[in-house]
Amino acid sequence: MGILEGKRILVAGVTMDSSIGFATAKVAQEQGATVLISNFGRALGITRRIAKRLPVEPPVLELDVTDPEHLAGLEAQVREHVDGLDGVVHSIAYGNPETLLGGRFLDGPWDDVAQAVQVSAYSLKSLATATRPLLDRGSSIVGLTFDATVAWPAYDWMGVAKAGLESCSRYLARDLGPDGIRVNLVSAGPLKTLAAKAIPGFERLEQTWEDRAPLGWDNADQDPTARAVVALLSDFFPATTGEIVHVDGGFHAMGA
Numbered sequence: 001m002g003i004l005e006g007k008r009i010l011v012a013g014v015t016m017d018s019s020i021g022f023a024t025a026k027v028a029q030e031q032g033a034t035v036l037i038s039n040f041g042r043a044l045g046i047t048r049r050i051a052k053r054l055p056v057e058p059p060v061l062e063l064d065v066t067d068p069e070h071l072a073g074l075e076a077q078v079r080e081h082v083d084g085l086d087g088v089v090h091s092i093a094y095g096n097p098e099t100l101l102g103g104r105f106l107d108g109p110w111d112d113v114a115q116a117v118q119v120s121a122y123s124l125k126s127l128a129t130a131t132r133p134l135l136d137r138g139s140s141i142v143g144l145t146f147d148a149t150v151a152w153p154a155y156d157w158m159g160v161a162k163a164g165l166e167s168c169s170r171y172l173a174r175d176l177g178p179d180g181i182r183v184n185l186v187s188a189g190p191l192k193t194l195a196a197k198a199i200p201g202f203e204r205l206e207q208t209w210e211d212r213a214p215l216g217w218d219n220a221d222q223d224p225t226a227r228a229v230v231a232l233l234s235d236f237f238p239a240t241t242g243e244i245v246h247v248d249g250g251f252h253a254m255g256a
Contacts, residue, residue, distance in 0.1 A: 002031030003234040008082040009033045012063060012127055013092035015043050017050045019193050020144055021091030023222035024229045028087075029055045031230055036081055040064040065092055065123035071130040078134055085134040087233035090127055090143035093120040093158070093165075100157035102200030108157045116157055121164030128172050128183070137180030142232045143169055144225075145185045145244065147252055154201035166244060173242035182241040184232045188225040189217050189248035213249030 009028050014021040014037040025035045035054070038061040039047035048060050059081045064070045078085060095101060095116035100108045124143050131141075146155070148163035166185060173183040190205045209217040228247045231237065246252045 002033075003236060004028055004087075004230060005032030007033045007086040007233070008036075008084060009087040009089065009233060010036045010038065010061075010078065010085055010131065011089040011091060012038045012065065013090065014047055014050070015039055016046070016193070017053050018222070019091065020188065020191065020222050020225050020229075021089065022050065022054070023226035024089055024091065025058065026054055027223070027226040027230045028233065029058075031234075033087075033233075034058075034082060036061055036078065038063040040067075040070070065126050066118055071126055074130045075133050078131070084136065085131055085139065086136070087140045087142070088127060088131050088135070089229060089233070090124050090141065092123055092127075093144075093161070095120065095156075095158040095161060097199060102154050103156065105156040113157050113160070116161045117164055120158065120161035121168050124165055124168050125172060128176065128181075132176070132179075132181075135179075135181050138235065138238070139180070140182045140184070140233045140237075141172070141176075142229050143183075143185045144229070145187045146190075147187050147246070147248070153204045154199055155205075158199070169244075170242045177241055182232075182237070184237070184241060185244045186225060186228045186232065187244050187246045187248065187252070189213065189251055190219055191222055191225070192219050193222070209249065209251055212254050213251040214254065215249040217249040217251065 011021050011025045028035050035058045037058050040062050051060050061077045096112045099112045145162050148166050169183050169185050189209050206219050225247045
């Protein structure tokens with residue numbers, strides 16, 4: 001019996017089979033969960049195709065977390081397949097790589113910054129409130145971040161957006177805690193995902209991890225991160241909320 005046996009999990013933001021969201025959906029299914037995944041727009045067709053590569057093909061929901069109509073209709077969409085949720089995974093982030101990343105911090109235009117903050121940080125709150133009627137005591141919301149306590153090469157305004165995400169998770173933990181809903185984040189090291197490929201100069205971060213992570217770091221292996229997400233979705237962390245769990249080979253704990 002797996003640690004998510006009988007649980008119903010929504011993984012929001014699954015595009016490619018190289019994504020953390022896809023890996024999380026796979027591990028969650030292997031651990032006994034009924035999984036739903038989501039995407040929107042032109043990427044929705046890709047998500048429907050790669051869904052067939054999971055152990056069990058899950059329902060694919062259309063969800064743009066910046067669209068109030070999509071958020072308002074999410075509960076009904078979910079209830080077409082399951083009668084509630086035990087866990088929600090926020091695997092969503094976007095920042096225009098042409099204006100916000102790769103050393104463009106001082107020139108980033110507000111419209112693009114606002115979009116990055118809404119998609120990458122505010123959407124955690126949007127997704128939490130949209131799914132709140134589906135969640136009971138003991139439920140878990142887990143998001144994905146990239147350590148926002150320091151400034152990284154090339155990451156620029158996405159670093160600011162992730163800092164907003166991390167703060168948002170703590171306030172959600174405060175406000176949803178009385179309902180018995182946990183909110184945590186997993187901070188992964190650099191992984192070769194679609195999002196990473198869009199960041200000019202991201203290879204500099206990858207090299208840094210190779211040099212300094214005491215456990216080593218495989219930037220092509222999403223499984224350790226997915227396992228951490230699934231662990232936080234399970235009942236094995238009943239009193240943990242507002243936390244950021246690092247899955248980075250120990251890099252975050254090392255000095256120069």
